[in-house]
Amino acid sequence: MEDLAARIEELWEHAGELTPADAEASAIVTEAVDLLDRGVLRVAETGADGTTVVHDWLKKAILLLFCLREVRTTEVGPFEFADKLPLKKDFARAGVRVAPGASARWGSYLAPGVVLMPSYVNIGARVGEQTMVDTWATVGSCAQIGARVHLSGGVGIGGVLEPPNAVPVIVEDDVLVGSRCMVTQGARVGRGAVLGEGTILNPSIPVVDADTGEELGRGVVPPWSVAISAARRREYPGGEFFLPCVLVIRRLEEGERHDKARLNALLRAHGVSA
Ligand SMILES: CC(C)(COP(=O)(O)OP(=O)(O)OC[C@H]1O[C@@H](n2cnc3c(N)ncnc32)[C@H](O)[C@@H]1OP(=O)(O)O)[C@@H](O)C(=O)NCCC(=O)NCCS
Structure with a gap:
């Protein structure tokens, strides 16, 4: 996990240069966000002493995601959406x-x-x-x-x-x-x-x-x-x-x-x- 965090920090240094064409960066960021999606990692947690630790590299991963994704149009019946992120699935x-x-x-x-x-x-x-x-x-x-x-x-x-x-x-x-x-x-x-x-x-x-x-x-x-x-x-x-x-x-x-x-x-x- 430390390795993934270090790679996100590295990408963060060059956030302004990233585009949706950066497949490698996209794969790294997707891996991090996927861990949030599955509940393996969390953005913040409170320790036994009541203090909250924020894992800011995960927040950076979310912010980077918006540089690395293009707006896509999806349709459901009469509804149309144009967004950069997919929705969660597999609720049952x-x-x-x-x-x-x-x-x-x-x-x-x-x-x-x-x-x-x-x-x-x-x-x-x-x-x-x-x-x-x-x-x-x-x-x-x-x-x-x-x-x-x-x-x-x-x-x-x-x-x-x-x-x-x-x-x-x-x-x-x-x-x-x-x-x-x-x-x-x-x-x-x-x-x-x-x-x-x-x-x-x-x-x-x-x-x-x-x-x-x-x-x-x-x-x-x-x-x-x-x-x-x-x-x-x-x-x-x-x-x-x-x-x-x-x-x-x-x-x-x-x-x-x-x-x-x-x-x-x-x-x-x-x-x-x-
Ligand atoms: C806060 C709450 C739990 C208080 O309930 P309670 O402990 O039974 O207290 P009481 O109803 O006796 O109210 C105590 C005092 O606070 C006031 N008060 C109650 N709720 C209040 C609120 N939301 N905002 C401001 N004042 C409120 C009452 O007017 C009362 O004042 P009084 O002492 O001068 O008569 C309750 O009012 C509440 O807001 N519950 C949440 C309900 C909710 O949103 N449910 C969701 C599904 S509908």
Whole structure:
């Protein structure tokens, strides 16, 4: 693998010169992206100490892919598409259920038991076992979504491709992300957390403890917590405004499922979208 990483780094040095005619470069990059597609490698992973390591050479491979591929037109019935990347295939063999209208790009990984309602999963993203990606949810490039997560209808998980060393969005195992939340720019939702509908989370948004008023950090929701969208007062020369923040209103016991998330697990077990 080190050899493959070194070859990608070498190609990255000359990215500006690459064209779709470079068959050798194309084969190297395809090999790397294929490993992402099969889940053998991942763009980012969190160690036991909680720190996230980004394998930026894999992100570089994805970026290089766009220099090495030509736009191709494909047709499905009355639909026409013009894109550089193919879509994922062999869902039944991977143990993944994909409702009509969903698409996942080649180079994303969907673990066994994933359900995709009409939704979108971009290249480099990884979706863990038994996770439900509900209707109109989007999983942006390189986002790392854990196991048994529910991304509710309309959730927007941002893609983080550039710069290559930027940390992607991370949603840890057993999280419920409520409808229409936006989690972007490398934000992180800790294990077992519940994010109320319509929450915006990015690395500039303060996360505040409702019991103490303490700012717990920015862009990171603590594990086993219930967090909702709230507003904080802010003075500007032009007047007083209310900017969004995320308020932690409740703590769950480790391993505890919020009652609203429990219902959700039942629906998922039956393979039905909420
Ligand atoms: C966050 C959530 C889990 C809170 O549920 P809960 O722990 O039962 O808490 P409550 O409903 O008692 O709400 C607590 C307070 O937060 C407020 N609140 C609840 N959800 C909120 C949200 N999404 N945004 C802002 N405020 C919210 C309530 O108005 C209430 O305020 P109050 O104390 O002044 O009455 C729940 O409201 C939620 O958003 N679940 C996600 C639902 C979802 O998207 N499901 C997907 C399929 S439909």
